[in-house]
Amino acid sequence: MALTSKKRKNGNGNIFGTYEWANMSANFISGCKHDCKYCYSKEMAIRFGRKTAQNWKEQIIVNERLKKDFAKNQGTIMFPSSHDIHPDVLNESICFLNRILSKGNRVLIVTKPHLECVKEICNRFDYHKNKIMFRFTIGSVDSKVLKFWEPGAPDFEERYKSLIYAYHHGFQTSVSCEPMLDDKVIELVKKLSPYVSDYLWIGKANYLLRRLKINNADDDTTKKRANELIQFQTDEKIKVLYKKLHKNPKLKWKESIKKVVGIELVRQKGMDV
Secondary structure (H helix, E strand, C coil), rough: CCEEECCCCCCCCEEEEHHHHCCCEEECCECCCCCCCHHHHHHHHHHCCCCCCCCCCCCCCCCCHHHCCCCCCCCCCCEECCCCCCHHHCCCCCCCCHHCCCCCCCCCCCCCCCCCHHHHHHHCCHHHHHEEEEEEEEECCCHHHHHHHHHCCHHHHHHHHHHHHHCCCCEEEEECCCCCCCCCCHHHHHHHHHCCCEEEEEEECHHHHHHCCCCCCHHHHHHHHHHHHHHHHHHHHHHHHHHCCCCCCEEEECCHHHHHCCCCCCCCCCCCC
């Protein structure tokens, strides 16, 4: 199967990262045109010699992954986890999704959404909507902030329209605000919550300076912005944010925040849904 597993447990056996959401992930592309500065997948590809900082933006389809069949999985399959659904590879993404869904699998589609891709997925898989959950990554309501950290990804307005479109077409919708990219999280929650049928997840920017360095994105301007972002996410400020928002029934907190505010981490893959 075209499935990947990543180490997602800490020393205490607690689950974190993508395994909070799904017990398996599926990918068929090496690289990503969105080229996010803080990208974990880019960091790992560079560290293990699969890609360079310069060629990460080249989306290479791995045909043996694209064409392999899936078995029925007992949990949820996250697609994608190490690239994204870009218009340039939309047809292949549709085929790949069909291979997963045709076996009765539940799929968590995690994407910085292009509206044309979301429309096509909703149109093609309307009959599978009970098996699909969209999780749109939106780390700020400010398109300038998104453009700085995620230079190849859609602006806020396009992501917002994608969320509204999927919601109004009866699909399960959720949002990942991980990483938070500024200190306007309360504004983001207020604006997006009406179109979230599931949960809106909030998480910190993890290992930011290390990832920027490995990803060759540690110029002086970016390092300055990174340190400002780190200051937005000190334990003190996270506790204040949590106190303001923790009663909101549509919010969930990623492992990076759970550790700060004292929420117990899950110990089984895909169970913090």
